[in-house]
Amino acid sequence: MAITTEQSLWKIKLAHRAKSFWYPYATLRNVAVLERLSAMAELNLLQLCRGQYGKIADIGAADGDLAFFLEKQGLSVDLIENESTNFNRLEGARILKHALDSSVAIRSVDLDSQFPLSGEKYDAIFLLGTLYHLKNPFLILETLARMTEYCFVSTRIAKQTADGQPLSPYPIAYLLGPKECNNDNTNFWIFSEEGLKRLIDRAGWNVVSYLTIGDTTHSTPADPDRDERAFCLLQSKTSPTLSASPNPVPAGERMGKTTILWNTANGDAGKVYVSTNGREESLFATSRQGSAAANWIRAGSTYEFRLYNSDHTELLAKIAVTRARQ
Incomplete structure (x- = not known):
């Protein structure tokens, strides 16, 4: 269903703007990984998203593909993004919202300098491909731990430096140069696996399930051909x-x-x-x-x-x- 939705969204996208206007990565391919994470914890993805608060949040949502897909499954969704760093300044998400006659709420928030939604409560939060774009990953994770019980997180990790120095045995993070990764100066921290898990623990979360995809043997912080992604289902230590x-x-x-x-x-x-x-x-x-x-x-x-x-x-x-x- 996610792939079918992706195809239908692309038809809408290309009917409104050229392909180069849109966020280029296939975010809905992550749905299968999210379902695996949920199954590893003996949970159902959609059931996990349906709780007492009646809404979920997709943070760092790009054009909102995941948010619109989850709305299609009967969920109420807040799409939270930083308009100033979004691929098309959130115009893409707004085009899709109008074309789909969607009720998804689009909110522009600078996650590094403010979090006006910290008083909100969600049944689940998705923070996919966003953590390494933030200067202060502690701030976002600590804040989210007070807003939800469950959070899906994905981020790039690395097992070694570009010249082969090992990172994986240590709880550390590599700070990227402004143009070092994808020529994108919004990329900051690439954690080792141990570093990511320690960050998660100290920010107020338990790891419920965890898996990695991509180059899981020789991954580096910046090489596009040696890209490893960690996917985590987290449960808050501070949320009932x-x-x-x-x-x-x-x-x-x-x-x-x-x-x-x-x-x-x-x-x-x-x-x-x-x-x-x-x-x-x-x-x-x-x-x-x-x-x-x-x-x-x-x-x-x-x-x-x-x-x-x-x-x-x-x-x-x-x-x-x-x-x-x-």
Whole structure:
């Protein structure tokens, strides 16, 4: 479906502007990688994007191909880009939004000097091919950890320097010269794999799943023929979490069973309630973090689990659990 969408978007693009006007890279080819990352964590990409906040964000979105694709899947999307450094100053995204009669919100933000959206909450955030364009990668990752539970990140990494000096054993980053990589002075930090993982950890995230593509043996910071990309699914350490596994619960003759896991993330006590088919909720568990089995899941019913603060005045997270039919 992503490739079909890519082809249809190109028809629209070329009907409005010459090919040279548009961002040249095939961003929707990343959807298959994102699905792999989700599957590695036993999650479904689209299900992960559907949560209590009702929206996701695509940051560093180029012409917005991914944002428009995800909207087509029924999601509400904010497209966040820096207009001054965007390939066509966001004119391409605006053309597509109008042509598609899209509801995607386009927001121009300089991620290095301001983040006026820091009070927003999203079910998931996509930060693909953007981290190495930022002067301060700590700032963006720390900010996003307070805005969402899950974040998909991709960035260029390197195993060695151009003259063969090893980078991969060390938690370091290589600072590019202004024209060193793609003749693009908006490229800054290329991390080693260990450097990227340490950055992620210290910025407030856990790595849920991780993979690399491209030249995974002799990658360098700038050589276009020795380009390695790391893709990560991250889970915030500072955002409350609530999950169910498995979900949906497999079909069977007996009552279905799933395990509910939760964490308030701020050290305070929490309460987990459950509501069946929209009826009055009842207390399921009480603690700051933990896990508990729900062994009474029936086919045809929907069980909404809700994590609250200790005095039951603030909803921190929620998840709907169902059971597959035979």
